[in-house]
Amino acid sequence: MELLKVENLCKVYGKGENEVRAVDGVSFSVERGQMVAIIGASGSGKSTLLHMIGAVDRPTSGKILIDGQDVFQQNNRELAIFRRRQVGLIYQFYNLIPVLTAEENITLPLLMDGRKPDPAHLERILEMLGLTARRHHLPSQLSGGQQQRVSIGRALFTAPQIILADEPTGNLDSKNSAEIMELFRKSNREMKQTILIITHDENIAEQCDRILVLKDGKIIADEAQAVPSDDRGEGDEQDAL
Amino acid sequence: MRYEQLLASRYIRAQKRQSAFTVISILVAVAIITMFFLLYGVCMNCVKNASYASEPFHLAVEGLTDEQGEALVSAEHVRYGWLDRAKDGTVTAYLLFEDDIGDREIWMQHAAEQIGAYKQFLWNRYHWNNTLMMLDGIGNEGKRSKLQIFCIFFVAAVLAAFSLRLIIDTAFEISSKERERHYGVLQSIGATPEQIVRIITAEAMRLCLIAVPLGLGAGIVFAYAIYEAVLKAGLADLFRGVSKAKVALPFTVDPKMLLVAAAVGTVWVFLSAYGVGMRIVKKAPMEAIITRANDVKKVRKHTLSGLLFGISGSIASRNARRQKKRFVITVLALTVSITVFALFTTLTESVERCVIGMTEYFTGDTDFFGYCLCNNSTGRQAAESAQMLADSGLFREIRLNVPQTVFVTRGKQRKMLTVGYVNREQYEAMFGADMPVSYDELVRSGSYVLDPASPLYAQADLAGVQDELQAVTKYRSFPKDQIKPGMESVVMEKYAEAEDREVTLKIAAAAKDQLPEGAQRYPVIGALETFEAVKDEWFCDFDVDWNFECISAVNANYNAADLKTAKDWFYSNMESCMLSDNIYETKWKTNRTLASLRAGVLFLNVLIALAALINLLNIVSTGIANRRSELASLESIGMTDRQLNRMAVIECLQFTGAAAVIAAVICLLILLGTEKVLRAMIDGIFLTGSESEQTVWMLRNMTNVDRVKPMLRIAAAALTALAAGCITSRVMLRRQNTESLSDRIRGTEMQPDLKKSHLLRNSLIAAAGAVFLIAAGLRIYTVAAYRHDRKEYEKAGYLNLVDSNGFKMNVYSTGAEHGKHTIVGLAGMGVNSYPIVTAELNARLGKENTLVYPDRAGYGFSDDSYKSQSLEQVVEDYRTGLKNAGFEAPYVLMGHSYGSYYALWWQMKYPDEIEAIIFLDGTWLEKNECWDSSTINEFPSESDAYAAFRRAFLRSWFGLDRLPADDAQPECRYGKALFSEEQLALWDMTDYPEWSAAFLSELKNEPEATRELRKNLHPTDTPKLYFSTMYTCEEDVREYMEFQKADYEASGLEYKMNIETAAKYEWRRDAWSYQDMYENRLSPFLEQCGNCRLVSVGGDHGIFFAQKSDEVADTILDFLAETTG
Ligand SMILES: Nc1ncnc2c1ncn2[C@@H]1O[C@H](COP(=O)(O)OP(=O)(O)OP(=O)(O)O)[C@@H](O)[C@H]1O
């Protein structure tokens, strides 16, 4: 079943001489529960594409449909609710709120929704991200990798339908990277989350169902791949169900 | 905690400096708004009180009969009215309206018809007090003008408020700019626009919580400071001293005004925050995230500062471009304050110059105009009066002139001509260096000069006259036997027989044609000596008055003391020198008013400068703080401290330079504009078209505004701002330098400290505690001082506390133990020292009688009482107190002034207890019921008066009345000549506290007491003796003044009045009104009391029984012996 559909998406920066077509007529669709890797050279428009899917940036032209609904047809308030409940966005440059502690940053989307965070759930996420000891620290007191993990925690905490991750493991060592990927895969499996990951890491790309390759704002390759790991089977079963 | 609150508190703490700046900005803005509102209140009060002081009525109708007056006073809509008898026997009714009367002319017409005074209406014998009608919003016109005034104020307030919005806006703009990125992130993780706005406004409201109360406080302080400054700068002099001015123009804080100010401030902050929030949510989150506060939008390769200052300059100029809006706002704020600063003094100066110049144009340099009077019945001549002027030593220059009318024949017409006979001073003032012939020559030859500068010169066509002028005079003669004492020469001139006489005037010369025209010039001028020589032959057979124009000996510096001296002199010499125009007073008032204006505007100026400075410092310091890591990067790649500092200085230079240039341009425009306006004013209003070139030139010259000084001021202000900016940036850079480079490069801009701070709460508690402690301290001091005084009073033998109805009453007694009579003294309103000032009287009366002085509640050292002090209550208190002190009826009541009310009431209620009543100048019942005790009369309305009383009571309760008055000028001590130092000291003691609750209540009860008494008063047989101090002859006036003089001299002050003439004058002026009061008010009152003997004694109402104790005591003893056996 198709969850996300991108139609002829364009994003143009600047004018005239300085014009940059960061995303240039991109179309694709993603099934529910798919895990997609987006790769491409630096400056090829990956982040821009992801931001538009996460509805934090407006396309110059084209459409994004989620569950068949045009995202940008919604008004600002609906968009905000959409971002809050449906998407978890992990930024390349973390974008944490500097005046809030790690824990507060993670629970913020839920607080904004007017809900109380479940302490056990918070405990589990902090545990998984290895941040338990650092929960009361401000972002400026954390290392780059730790900040990245906080931003991952923030995206995962509300268990959204779609997770958009912009180089989530860019600052992590291989052991940590593997753990994070494991986390993504687990929630992909358990909650049927759809996950889009931008990465420069071959290993990570290979763990995904599908790889999109971008160049100069255009998709130049879109390959599904057989998943090496055994837990794919389960996912397929569930898919079949 | 809600997450909005969490974020808000964190941001505030993370950006302490910026929050502080924002708080200060809001504070200043709220303070200015508060000040504005409060001063509006004070101004309105000022106008209102001034108006009540001079014309305390809405409408005055003259020429009525008594019945018409009574009818008018009780007409519909009239709150309160009173009648005043004029010299011609008619009455004038003064009315204050209770509520709106609609169209006032219609009301008047209607009322006139009803009371049968249509004539008065037709002849316009009524006068609307427009100011008061406006202030009270009575009548259609009144309401309209009140609305107009309010609109003007409102527009001004709105303008001010908008410029204040700029301050608040800037503060928010600056602090939120840096955080736009964070708001973008919040949006990207799902914050709705409302939530973003709510977060920003939550923070703003938190800051408001601190800033608004502080701002209100600061506003009150500012307003009070301005009020004080304005009073001290000159306004107070118009009211004869600061403390008197404060009574007339009270500074009151209206809670409503504070509320409005707080609301305006809060709304402004909210709107500012809301605006910022709305701007952020309009962007897509990603836009907000990537537009860092400090990003350069466009790069210009070559900039001026780059050229001038190399790489530091280049970077600096890009920094300015980073935030156009911020740059613009800062420059704007700076420009406004620099402009105001530069212009204000110049403009007030030139307005001042114009106002003073105008006065001088019409009056010359003269300070006093008037007449040197002659007296044909005694034979005193005007020359003697002129000599008195000269002998007084008060005047630097005395110009004398006697204008006489003559006629010349021109063709078939007879033209009127004025010949001015002037003395040497006047002659010199007229011609200065351009004298056609010397004055001595004029006197010697008895000739005349012609003055073309006089408007009459051209009219009478004197141009062709040479050597001689043929003219006709009106010779007036007045029969000697018809001259009455005090007959004025003007009157004689009017009724004298006139006949024509042909005369020839020898013309010595004509003055130059180019002298400035003036109001006071004569076409033909002769010497005063010549006048004396020819008067009897040419003009009249009696003496005439001379005109004088004097210049004060000290006119360089107009002041109240000299004014008073001069006025006193003229007052006591009014038989010989009569003042007609007191220009000195006008000039002095103008001076004082201008000085006040200057002080007030100066203060505003300071505030505006403060706001601008705060803005500048905020921008400079935020600019540096935000670029913490960036600057560190620059340093890490090798930029030196010097270069960094240079960069910062160049940035400040950009702000101040731009502001200075714009300010200079605006200044020039405004200056030229004002010049135009002033000129237009002079051309349109003052010049009539017939003035000579020179006059016009002189007037125009006055309006020339200095253009160099403002430019210098701009430079100075800009340099000050630059210096302040540079110091701030240097301090900021120095502070940052204490951290390591890597910390600075890595560290993000914000690090709140996560500990909770209770600073606000603690400081509020501390402030409240301090206020409480001070109040408690004052109260303890007050009570201790009171106890101490009471001890002293006891030592002097005056204290004898007994229980009365719920309070301790002091019942002092003296004289014989079981005397023939028990005389009970009932004090007048507010007279705490009754037992002390009657000491001499007591000694005489006490030989055979017992004297008792019970102090009613709140008086002397009797306790205060919070019961309503009705007649009934006070009399019952007296009775209980006397009984408990062991004094049994019957009593002889001796009521002084208002004490007579209690005496009358007592006697009516318990006739058996009262043997006799002695009124010491007792208060009589007025026909009109009103609250017109002398104290209340000073206030515009009852509620104003009671508010003032309540304030005074609070002051007393905290002992503030014991502090010395702030303008303790040497004053004449009342009774100084009569009483010993010990007595005066005791007297002073009894006067604290100045205000008690009981006294306040007594004052409030006065109208009711009057009504009550009037209703019940009926003649009784109880013998009564009334002492009156009302003047019955000129001798009484003189005696009163002698007593006053004695007090003055005992106090070490000079008594400046000439008693002889002043008494004569006063008696001549007011005798009829005393007569009227005697016949129409006092006598009917005494008849109403029944069996009352009237004795007239001179002296002062308050202490005549001490001044004339022999006479009073003897009369009392005789009276008692006669009537009671
Ligand atoms: N705000 C902007 N204004 C102008 N051009 C921009 C802006 N944001 C991105 N670009 C341009 O758009 C192109 C795509 O940028 P994007 O950040 O999507 O690249 P990326 O694929 O994520 O690169 P990387 O792997 O280095 O993160 C780049 O060439 C960049 O220069």
Ligand SMILES: [Mg+2]
């Ligand atoms: Mg990227």
